[in-house]
Amino acid sequence: MIMDVPYLQQRGNSWRYRRKVPPALKSALGKGELVFPLGSTKALALSRYGQIHKQAEAILARAAQPVENASPTALDLYKHALSIAASFGLSNDWTGRGGPDDPEDLARDVIAEDILAKYQRDEDDHPIGVSQSDKALLQVLARGAEPAKPKATLEDARRVYLSENIKDDKKAKLQLDNIFKLISPVLTPERPLASISRADARAVRDCLLDGRTIESAKRYLNTVRSMLNVAIRELELTGKVHNHFLSLPVGNKEQATPGNKNRDSFTEQELEKTRARVLSMARTDIQLIWRILEMTGCRPSEVAGLRVEDVYVRHAIPHIDVEWHEVRRVKTLSSRRKVPLLGDALMAAREAVALAGSSKGLFSAYFREGGPDSFRRRWGSTYVPAYLVKRLSPTRYVIALTTDWSWPRSSPTPLIS
Known part of the structure; x- marks a missing residue:
């Protein structure tokens, strides 16, 4: 009887536990699959399977837990307290000078007593362990508009910048976090x-x-x-x-x-050796990317992140559109451009479109969040010859320069073959 064990996989002479990470958890774990070695024989792999499976389940369970927000600043607590007071129908302009029969004064006392009732008291009848949010609310209830608004801090500036400018841009968030560490x-x-x-x-x-x-x-x-x-x-x-x-x-x-002087370009000899290295060692998709790079002078991530709809091989002037989209950002606004496809680059683009089939990305292996950047890093460390690495930073080089083209104001409808 053959037993089908989930996630158990033989690879060559060894066995491993391999499990895809659910799409919703990929960003939390930073990877697309969990892989653990289990041993050189199936018997050994089965003996270790149970423990490894539990470990994988625990990793996925932790990743599924909601991430706790960073501790609120004093300004955050103050704003939150004001919003809660307003939800009770209280005025944020109240100053406590309405007299002993002031209905708002009485309402504030009742709410404050209700908040404090959930805390235990010490021997002097002082509440124990009052949370920071409740402290801020109690102060607003007791003093109304009198308490001074907390001073905005650099952390408050960071948070509002994340909210208003950076939003879901993970790369920009990492850069901002790095700046805060540096300063x-x-x-x-x-x-x-x-x-x-x-x-x-x-x-x-x-x-x-x-x-x-x-x-x-x-x-x-x-x-x-x-x-x-x-x-x-x-x-x-x-x-x-x-x-x-x-x-x-x-x-x-x-x-x-x-x-x-910002970046060096390949010499003709270096270009020939790099071309030979790529076309003899790399996968088909990487060879196609190289052939487009060599004849266009684009950045590696710009080509690796192309969508099929960005490739116009039957246009009056065959070209690619380097555009900002959900998978790949462009470096600057001026980087959004049309780049002509000539010679071998046009042939490579046609081959890539045919291989892409119904995929949205021209190179599906890299058409994902962070994919173009991962190609750029792999490209510099794997396919640029070792003797060049000392002289060229892996991601800072120039392959070729293209000529500016005057694009016709009225062009035929772009077709993708």
């Missing part, structure tokens, strides 16, 4: 925005310049500057907080890296 020796998340001075801004600049290029420091400072502008606008701090990162100089122009 933490100078500015901590608890720092009130109103207390940040020009001297603090210069200290942050110097911190970011330590061990980094002027260009990198400028990018990080642009994010900090933008974050503070958004916070001042959205938290209604105009006139109360000044953005001292505005017009902050970052090095001299003479120290900056010239644009034509």
